[in-house]
Amino acid sequence: MKGSYLGELEELILLTVGALFDEAYGVAVMDEIEKQTGRSMNVSAAHAVLRRLEEKGYVTSRMGGATNERGGRRKRYFTLTAVGKKALDESFAFRNELYKRIPKIAFNFSL
Amino acid sequence: MKQLSPPKWADKFLRWYCNPDLLEEIEGDIYEIFEREAAVDTQKARRRFIWNVLRFFRWANIKRTNSNYKANQMGLIKNYFTVGFRNLSKNWGISLINILGLSVAIGMGIAIFIFVDMQTHMDDFHSNRKNIYQLINHVKTENSTAMWADAPLLIGPDLVDKHAGVDNVVRVEFQYGNMRFGDNVFSELVSFVDPALLKVFDFPIKYGDVNALENKSYVVIGKNIAEKYFGQENPMGRDVSIKYSNGLIQNYTVGAVMDKTPDKASFSFEIMVPIDNFFDLKLEDHYDWSYATDAIFIEMKDGHQPQELEETFNGFVALQNQTSSKWPIEQFEMVPLSQLALRSFEIDGSISGAGHPAGRIGLSVVASMLVLLACFNYMNISVTAATRRLKEIAMRKVIGGNRRQIIYQFILENIILCTLALALGTVMSYYFFLPGLNTMIPITIPFEFSSFPMLIAFFGGLLLFIGLVSGAYPAFYVSKFQPTSIFRGNEKLGSKNVFSKILLGFQFFFAISTIIACFVFTDNAIYQAEKDWGYNPKGIISMPLVEASDFRALRDAANKNTSVLSYAGSNYHVARANKLTKAEVLDKEVKTYAFHVGENYMETMGFRLKEGRFFGDSKAADQSGSIIVTEMFVEKAGWGDAIGQQVTYDSTRYTVVGVVENFMCNAFYDEMLPSVFTAAPEEDFNYFVVKTAAGNEKGLDEYFASAWTGIAPNDPYNSKYQVDVFDYFFKENQGNIVIISFISGLAIVLACLGLFGLLGFSIQSRKKEFGIRKVLGADATQIIRIASKQYFWTILIAFLLGAPAGAFLITQMINAIYPDPKQTTALPFILAMGIVLVTTAVTVASQVTKATSVNPVQTLRSE
Numbered sequence: 001m002k003g004s005y006l007g008e009l010e011e012l013i014l015l016t017v018g019a020l021f022d023e024a025y026g027v028a029v030m031d032e033i034e035k036q037t038g039r040s041m042n043v044s045a046a047h048a049v050l051r052r053l054e055e056k057g058y059v060t061s062r063m064g065g066a067t068n069e070r071g072g073r074r075k076r077y078f079t080l081t082a083v084g085k086k087a088l089d090e091s092f093a094f095r096n097e098l099y100k101r102i103p104k105i106a107f108n109f110s111l
Numbered sequence: 112m113k114q115l116s117p118p119k120w121a122d123k124f125l126r127w128y129c130n131p132d133l134l135e136e137i138e139g140d141i142y143e144i145f146e147r148e149a150a151v152d153t154q155k156a157r158r159r160f161i162w163n164v165l166r167f168f169r170w171a172n173i174k175r176t177n178s179n180y181k182a183n184q185m186g187l188i189k190n191y192f193t194v195g196f197r198n199l200s201k202n203w204g205i206s207l208i209n210i211l212g213l214s215v216a217i218g219m220g221i222a223i224f225i226f227v228d229m230q231t232h233m234d235d236f237h238s239n240r241k242n243i244y245q246l247i248n249h250v251k252t253e254n255s256t257a258m259w260a261d262a263p264l265l266i267g268p269d270l271v272d273k274h275a276g277v278d279n280v281v282r283v284e285f286q287y288g289n290m291r292f293g294d295n296v297f298s299e300l301v302s303f304v305d306p307a308l309l310k311v312f313d314f315p316i317k318y319g320d321v322n323a324l325e326n327k328s329y330v331v332i333g334k335n336i337a338e339k340y341f342g343q344e345n346p347m348g349r350d351v352s353i354k355y356s357n358g359l360i361q362n363y364t365v366g367a368v369m370d371k372t373p374d375k376a377s378f379s380f381e382i383m384v385p386i387d388n389f390f391d392l393k394l395e396d397h398y399d400w401s402y403a404t405d406a407i408f409i410e411m412k413d414g415h416q417p418q419e420l421e422e423t424f425n426g427f428v429a430l431q432n433q434t435s436s437k438w439p440i441e442q443f444e445m446v447p448l449s450q451l452a453l454r455s456f457e458i459d460g461s462i463s464g465a466g467h468p469a470g471r472i473g474l475s476v477v478a479s480m481l482v483l484l485a486c487f488n489y490m491n492i493s494v495t496a497a498t499r500r501l502k503e504i505a506m507r508k509v510i511g512g513n514r515r516q517i518i519y520q521f522i523l524e525n526i527i528l529c530t531l532a533l534a535l536g537t538v539m540s541y542y543f544f545l546p547g548l549n550t551m552i553p554i555t556i557p558f559e560f561s562s563f564p565m566l567i568a569f570f571g572g573l574l575l576f577i578g579l580v581s582g583a584y585p586a587f588y589v590s591k592f593q594p595t596s597i598f599r600g601n602e603k604l605g606s607k608n609v610f611s612k613i614l615l616g617f618q619f620f621f622a623i624s625t626i627i628a629c630f631v632f633t634d635n636a637i638y639q640a641e642k643d644w645g646y647n648p649k650g651i652i653s654m655p656l657v658e659a660s661d662f663r664a665l666r667d668a669a670n671k672n673t674s675v676l677s678y679a680g681s682n683y684h685v686a687r688a689n690k691l692t693k694a695e696v697l698d699k700e701v702k703t704y705a706f707h708v709g710e711n712y713m714e715t716m717g718f719r720l721k722e723g724r725f726f727g728d729s730k731a732a733d734q735s736g737s738i739i740v741t742e743m744f745v746e747k748a749g750w751g752d753a754i755g756q757q758v759t760y761d762s763t764r765y766t767v768v769g770v771v772e773n774f775m776c777n778a779f780y781d782e783m784l785p786s787v788f789t790a791a792p793e794e795d796f797n798y799f800v801v802k803t804a805a806g807n808e809k810g811l812d813e814y815f816a817s818a819w820t821g822i823a824p825n826d827p828y829n830s831k832y833q834v835d836v837f838d839y840f841f842k843e844n845q846g847n848i849v850i851i852s853f854i855s856g857l858a859i860v861l862a863c864l865g866l867f868g869l870l871g872f873s874i875q876s877r878k879k880e881f882g883i884r885k886v887l888g889a890d891a892t893q894i895i896r897i898a899s900k901q902y903f904w905t906i907l908i909a910f911l912l913g914a915p916a917g918a919f920l921i922t923q924m925i926n927a928i929y930p931d932p933k934q935t936t937a938l939p940f941i942l943a944m945g946i947v948l949v950t951t952a953v954t955v956a957s958q959v960t961k962a963t964s965v966n967p968v969q970t971l972r973s974e
Contacts, residue, residue, distance in 0.1 A: 025140070026136065026137075027140045027144060042163065043140050043141065043144060043163060043166075044166040044169065044172075047136075047137065048169070048171060063136075069143060069146070070139045070140075070142040070143045071139075073135050073136075073139030074136070074139065075136065076136040
């Protein structure tokens, strides 16, 4: 189905949203990705991907409460949906399946 | 602690573009990053903030208007077309006038644009044009520096060996020569050129190839020359001879024939021979640095700049200054081929002729004025026409149309009309204006643009400009009204519209000033055409002589012909060859023309003696010591009694024996100067002048032409009727009159069309008022007065301002062109005003009769 395909960055961000659980908003996601993978990304890219994931139904979002940080502006928090979880599972299973099918001999690098 | 804040403008920009639904989270995130980083490095944080704002500027985040309208858009546009078309057909007469007026102005604008476009892109058919330069000299004379095209002959092709950056050097030396093929003999301008010329320039070749000039005995001729001498035959391989000023005759074989010179060529060469032949002529013993040839072109190699030659040229300057102290060159300048035509007006002796930029600027200004006038017209009529659509506008607003939609509607309608006018204007320009312009100027302008982007830019720009200028005002104006006041009838649009009166006033101002200019100019031209020349040119034919023996032979021929009334020989001849010189009188120098004449010259030409006598016969004692002067000479010399006064001229002392009436030596471009006549012996004659009864010229001309072939077969017979000597001037005057009358005619027609349209609408909307007035007893004159009162003052003011403005401008122009203009009289003003008054009156009358013929019963019964 068109649109259900999960891109590499999308998958990474979806995983991060899941990992951060209740604290997943734009800057946090960006920081987490940088921390975990060492790749730096612009916050606008994080926003774009998060919105795309929401459109696909893999995450939902809600506005948080106002705080003293960031001039009182609220954050938009993202949480994983069941569909998102399923997409992650499928992706994980698919990769696992492929990995398992690699013959042992392929890992023998001493040849 | 310093207040930490991100750049304000970036934040504003974000707020401006960002979709409000997304703004809070995006701004929040950017702020959070900023706050975090500002704790470390404020500058970096600010930079990062700006960068983030820019990165968020993407399609998904940009604010968009609600797209709910989209579904309806096509229907709405279709409705615009329908309504627009209905409006057009309802007022088809005025719409037609409107579109026609605009088309004529556009057509004229296009023709002039093409003309100017071509003039500014001359010579661009030469593919190497970027590398070709002409060597121009800055020569210092007594008190000023002049630019000359003439450059030292010694700068020749050996420059190519001296300098790595130079690809080719082409010298051009002009000499007049009499070219002969069989019985065809004409005086021609021969160009001695370096053989590389045909390779450097891309003049199209019909027969032969670019190597033709490598052969010293070859001549390369242009298409016109080929037809003139050989007719329809192929001239390749034919032998021609050319006789030069020193009497030497050189024989050549036609080695190549050029095709038609491109219209865009600002210079071309009709007869080319290799320059080695010029050295063979030995016009001078040897050529040093003081000899300047007519033009030198230098072609640089790709990637080389003319500045590289500077040092070499400085060396040339030193060499040249040593040999030529009277004509010292200050510096050389390499003028690129692309600028040659544009700058030709400031370069003396330039071989490239593209005319003075004043003409181009003047024409462009006039063209833009006309287009602007037509736009004003259009605007005026559109505003007035829109007043009849107020209810439609109000309905649209009530139903939910916003102001922007109404503006779109009006501008769309306008752009469609303008496209129509543009198309029509292009057709007019193609079939009428450009061919018309071509008949008035010596060059031919093809209907084409210098480049495709130029064409797109011009037509696109024109359409946008006209569409917006003529459509924007009505659109913004009428869309502003409130529906309630329209329905209540409170909006009286057009009746008190100051803006439309100003536009109308401006149109009339322009029309009146051009008409006055036209009449003053024509008046001056008539004066020039009718002006007495100071002698009787009727029946006089003159022909230049080449050999001294020609005179005796012609004299014998003249004696045998009974229709010859008298004949004479002369050195220099009035109007065909004037010698400008100075004569000394006591302590004064008088700038004067001088003619050295033979027996009977004065009588043959019909000069009018005021005092004293003409020269006696050739045996008279006063042959060498007498001089005849004009009245103006007497005046300049400051003599009371002229006879017997002494004049020193050409280091000889003369005594004045006669005074003749002033006469015209030149057409009206040059100021009138005094003239002197001295007697000359037969050997000096270079003109033969013969007089016959008016009407017999043609037969006599043919008689001498056939006699000439026997006398001097190598020289051309080049006779001219004396009455025709200023023809070139009168032709030019004629052309100018046509152009200026056309412009002023167009201006008055446009202005009257505007008035016609405005009055028409105003009378239409006041029909009921006139009906009531009639019922109450108003007579026709009262109604006419009321109907035309509205625009009376506007036109009067335009009149009062336009008449002096036009008169002032045209007299300034005439005074600048002609040193001896006619004193401006009242007649042209009266005529011009009469014409404007009559046309205006006819326009007003044609509309006002509608008001007077109103039948109250009909107009009041409707509704």
